Amino acid sequence: VSTAQPIVEVIEPRPPGLLVRLPEVWRYRRLIGYFGKELLEKLYRRTWLGPVWIPLRPVVTVVTSAFVFGGLLGVDTGPIPYLLWFLLTNALWDLFSNTMLWGTRSLEIGRRVLRRMYAPRLTCLLGSLVIAGALLGVYVVMILIALAAFLISDGELYLTFGVETLAAPAGLLLAVLLALGVACFTAPYALRARDVRFAVAYFLGFWMFLSPVAYPLSHVPESYRTIIELNPVTAPLELFRLGIFGQGEVPATSLASCLLVTALVVGGGLLAFNRAEEEALDAL
Amino acid sequence: MDESAVRIEELTKRYKIGTGAYTRVQSIWQRRRAGQMQQRDGRDDVDDDELLEEDEPVEEPPETGAREVLALDGVSLEIAQGSRVAILGQAASGKTTLLKVLGRISPPTSGRAYVRGRVAPLLETASAFMNPYATGRANALLLAHLFGVPREVVERHLGEIAELADLGARIDHPAGTYSTRVYRRLGLATVLHMEPDVLLVDEQLVGNDPDFGERCAARLHEIADQGATLLFAARDPAPVAQYCDEAVWLASGRVISTGPLPGARAPRRVAWGARAEPPPGIAALGREQRTLVEALVTAGRDYGDLARELGTTPDEVRERARAACEDLAPDGGRLDATTRAAIVDHLLGQPQPDADPARIFATPPARVWARMLTILLEPFGAGALVEFPRQAPDPALATASGGLAPPLEPSAAALADFLEVSLGRRRAREAVTMATDKAVWKELQQVKWADVAEAAGVPHEEGQAVLERLLRLRALARMHAPAAHAFDGRVSLIEATLTDADGEPVEALPLRVDAVVEVTIETAAPGVELRLQLLLEAAGASPLRVSQPDPFRAEVAGRYRVRARLPAGLLHDAHYTGRVVLRAQLDGQEDRLELPEAFAFEAFDPADEQAAELVEPVGPVAWEVTA
Numbered sequence: 001v002s003t004a005q006p007i008v009e010v011i012e013p014r015p016p017g018l019l020v021r022l023p024e025v026w027r028y029r030r031l032i033g034y035f036g037k038e039l040l041e042k043l044y045r046r047t048w049l050g051p052v053w054i055p056l057r058p059v060v061t062v063v064t065s066a067f068v069f070g071g072l073l074g075v076d077t078g079p080i081p082y083l084l085w086f087l088l089t090n091a092l093w094d095l096f097s098n099t100m101l102w103g104t105r106s107l108e109i110g111r112r113v114l115r116r117m118y119a120p121r122l123t124c125l126l127g128s129l130v131i132a133g134a135l136l137g138v139y140v141v142m143i144l145i146a147l148a149a150f151l152i153s154d155g156e157l158y159l160t161f162g163v164e165t166l167a168a169p170a171g172l173l174l175a176v177l178l179a180l181g182v183a184c185f186t187a188p189y190a191l192r193a194r195d196v197r198f199a200v201a202y203f204l205g206f207w208m209f210l211s212p213v214a215y216p217l218s219h220v221p222e223s224y225r226t227i228i229e230l231n232p233v234t235a236p237l238e239l240f241r242l243g244i245f246g247q248g249e250v251p252a253t254s255l256a257s258c259l260l261v262t263a264l265v266v267g268g269g270l271l272a273f274n275r276a277e278e279e280a281l282d283a284l
Numbered sequence: 285m286d287e288s289a290v291r292i293e294e295l296t297k298r299y300k301i302g303t304g305a306y307t308r309v310q311s312i313w314q315r316r317r318a319g320q321m322q323q324r325d326g327r328d329d330v331d332d333d334e335l336l337e338e339d340e341p342v343e344e345p346p347e348t349g350a351r352e353v354l355a356l357d358g359v360s361l362e363i364a365q366g367s368r369v370a371i372l373g374q375a376a377s378g379k380t381t382l383l384k385v386l387g388r389i390s391p392p393t394s395g396r397a398y399v400r401g402r403v404a405p406l407l408e409t410a411s412a413f414m415n416p417y418a419t420g421r422a423n424a425l426l427l428a429h430l431f432g433v434p435r436e437v438v439e440r441h442l443g444e445i446a447e448l449a450d451l452g453a454r455i456d457h458p459a460g461t462y463s464t465r466v467y468r469r470l471g472l473a474t475v476l477h478m479e480p481d482v483l484l485v486d487e488q489l490v491g492n493d494p495d496f497g498e499r500c501a502a503r504l505h506e507i508a509d510q511g512a513t514l515l516f517a518a519r520d521p522a523p524v525a526q527y528c529d530e531a532v533w534l535a536s537g538r539v540i541s542t543g544p545l546p547g548a549r550a551p552r553r554v555a556w557g558a559r560a561e562p563p564p565g566i567a568a569l570g571r572e573q574r575t576l577v578e579a580l581v582t583a584g585r586d587y588g589d590l591a592r593e594l595g596t597t598p599d600e601v602r603e604r605a606r607a608a609c610e611d612l613a614p615d616g617g618r619l620d621a622t623t624r625a626a627i628v629d630h631l632l633g634q635p636q637p638d639a640d641p642a643r644i645f646a647t648p649p650a651r652v653w654a655r656m657l658t659i660l661l662e663p664f665g666a667g668a669l670v671e672f673p674r675q676a677p678d679p680a681l682a683t684a685s686g687g688l689a690p691p692l693e694p695s696a697a698a699l700a701d702f703l704e705v706s707l708g709r710r711r712a713r714e715a716v717t718m719a720t721d722k723a724v725w726k727e728l729q730q731v732k733w734a735d736v737a738e739a740a741g742v743p744h745e746e747g748q749a750v751l752e753r754l755l756r757l758r759a760l761a762r763m764h765a766p767a768a769h770a771f772d773g774r775v776s777l778i779e780a781t782l783t784d785a786d787g788e789p790v791e792a793l794p795l796r797v798d799a800v801v802e803v804t805i806e807t808a809a810p811g812v813e814l815r816l817q818l819l820l821e822a823a824g825a826s827p828l829r830v831s832q833p834d835p836f837r838a839e840v841a842g843r844y845r846v847r848a849r850l851p852a853g854l855l856h857d858a859h860y861t862g863r864v865v866l867r868a869q870l871d872g873q874e875d876r877l878e879l880p881e882a883f884a885f886e887a888f889d890p891a892d893e894q895a896a897e898l899v900e901p902v903g904p905v906a907w908e909v910t911a
Binding site: 008009010011013014030034038117 | 385391392394397398415417426432
């Protein structure tokens with residue numbers, strides 16, 4: 001028994017509303033790591049290679065895509081080597097897609113705990129950031145290795161530092177917020193039917209080709225450019241590239257579309273998620 | 285909150301069933317699935333992919349119309365630090381919900397609770413957090429982290445945790461390699477070593493694993509001795525009597541009574557002074573008398589010990605203790621001095637070698653005085669030492685008491701004794717008969733209690749206190765009264781529970797495991813022919829009717845357990861309610877008894893490989909009767 005004067009804890013009903021969720025999530029923050037680890041283990045459970053799959057997945061994706069787009073199709077990325085260019089772009093895309101995909105699956109994977117005790121479901125959703133962050137970490141290591149290799153071979157660092165560097169974290173933040181917003185809508189339904197996660201996975205595959213991930217925005221034919229510019233992921237991708245390489249175009253339409261869609265999706269998603277949570281609360 | 289460990293103010297907990305758009309969507313899906321399951325002819329043929337994905341597609345039961353269940357209804361309690369309290373009640377009385385709210389596992393719907401210090405909930409929740417791929421050691425540390433307990437607290441108890449969970453060196457093996465039982469034990473053992481200030485225990489978890497329960501007992505006593513507050517949820521007082529000395533009785537989510545725990549054996553180890561204030565009876569005692577009784581009862585000292593310390597003889601201590609007790613309850617004057625002395629010695633746990641409890645407590649006045657003394661000595665923990673020999677029921681009272689007979693529960697016997705002494709035998713019979721009618725009892729309570737006090741020869745206030753105490757006993761008696769009777773109470777259908785194959789009661793049952801319905805029947809007459817039928821009903825699924833193929837003859841009077849083993853594959857994923865029907869035949873007469881909502885449970889697709897490992901083909905229902 002602790003010797004210090006024990007703290008008196010007050011147990012009260014769960015207050016309704018959206019704003020009170022944030023301090024509540026902070027109080028239950030231990031669970032974010034717990035749920036995140038559960039999700040991360042999903043990447044390699046029942047495999048022979050085990051945790052090796054965590055770095056192996058991005059490596060395989062980057063190598064095959066760089067070979068197809070940079071090698072076979074010869075996509076031109078200007079002065080930046082395609083491998084480096086794609087590594088960077090795909091790092092952000094994977095952060096976005098993994099946050100959305102694992103956010104969608106988060107409640108389904110965390111249900112064993114959620115059905116046995118009360119925990120803000122947002123902690124479970126935010127667990128997807130752990131898996132997305134871990135994979136981003138793998139990309140950072142790969143980028144650093146690639147930078148060192150190109151520094152040795154080309155004698156050039158390719159990185160730029162300045163005011164535009166701030167665009168990189170802005171791009172990351174927008175991508176994460178947008179992904180979490182979508183996951184807020186999909187996660188409660190994915191808990192009940194696997195169709196939702198299958199649909200999200202296929203939709204993300206299609207969305208990737210509609211986003212300037214494997215090709216620069218300048219390569220998009222004029223007739224399709226508006227579609228790509230209105231894609232809300234375009235601005236984060238371009239901002240990220242601009243921040244790191246000092247190269248990239250962020251059209252005003254892209255930025256406006258991204259900000260508007262993100263605001264709507266995050267706001268609406270949180271409301272929908274909260275409503276679903278309140279419905280599921282105390283449901284037998 | 286002063287020095288209370290737990291204070292609960294108007295706590296209410298409401299569960300919802302079948303509401304909301306999300307549930308409706310899921311419900312449509314589930315009805316479709318229920319149809320598919322029926323087409324499968326009850327066979328369990330979930331594809332491998334589902335098992336691999338640990339899929340559990342349905343989280344909630346099907347829509348049965350929006351409704352709510354009130355699990356806790358305005359519960360208010362104050363529990364002193366260091367108390368050991370049993371939360372007693374039948375199934376669905378709200379005891380586990382109360383612990384879940386206090387353990388922050390489930391938030392209340394309204395009201396508020398204050399808990400002082402670190403709370404450790406010894407509930408099923410712990411094993412839900414465990415990771416089957418991590419080692420037992422890592423899981424113990426994970427639980428500590430999730431419950432906000434410093435890592436070093438659990439680290440320094442790892443050896444004891446491994447021993448308690450029966451793991452030994454296997455604590456460094458992945459938890460998924462443990463048996464289901466050991467897996468669960470690890471979670472519970474870890475919680476038991478979190479050095480809590482308040483420990484919340486679900487007795488079913490410990491009591492249904494006898495070997496583990498025995499090993500837990502020592503640890504639970506150790507925790508209580510360190511001054512922690514213990515809250516123990518249980519259906520019956522008997523299993524928790526060794527841990528608790530006070531009780532809160534719940535029924536339908538409400539507190540119906542609080543008081544000392546009948547049959548508690550462990551003497552209170554904390555002085556009554558730790559309580560908020562001593563009751564008037566104790567306060568009236570002289571300081572010397574109070575110290576004496578406290579030393580004898582609270583500290584468990586014997587006359588000889590105390591005599592040596594006080595520089596006197598054991599006989600002198602005995603006399604002073606008797607005098608103190610007689611001062612407490614002066615109305616014992618109608619008993620002879622020898623009986624009074626024998627009663628006091630018995631209550632203080634120091635009977636003379638030749639004392640025969642059956643003789644001492646042979647008469648109602650002796651039993652009544654002893655009980656009154658027990659009540660007045662409660663703050664010292666004397667109640668913990670009192671064990672009355674079971675009395676043969678008075679046939680006349682037994683017949684009159686209807687629902688309370690036969691055999692009389694100890695608490696009902698107390699009621700009958702008290703009434704007989706205070707009202708006389710004839711009126712006692714009437715009163716006990718009337719007691720089965722709530723409205724009449726209420727009238728009796730309001731109008732006649734002063735007469736009762738006068739007849740018993742006790743002061744006005746004490747009479748009222750004793751009567752209140754008896755009302756609590758009556759509530760207990762009702763709680764223990766058989767649920768359904770036939771042939772004037774000679775056959776009773778007491779309860780039915782759904783358990784898993786290990787005999788542990790379950791509220792949620794994975795589809796791919798065997799289940800057992802255990803029905804308790806009591807007969808007061810030999811030669812009764814009994815035949816059981818179970819009806820498992822679920823919305824969106826066909827009802828399942830299981831009849832016992834052959835009746836069994838209860839050759840001797842007593843308690844019988846009938847177990848029906850339901851093989852895996854019989855049920856669908858739905859919320860089931862179990863109804864039990866008993867047909868009893870005696871001397872050519874037949875009667876039908878029924879427990880309409882004997883138990884309820886959730887059948888679900890298994891969430892983890894633990895359950896999936898237990899896949900067995902569907903087979904016939906197996907019946908078994910044990911006396």
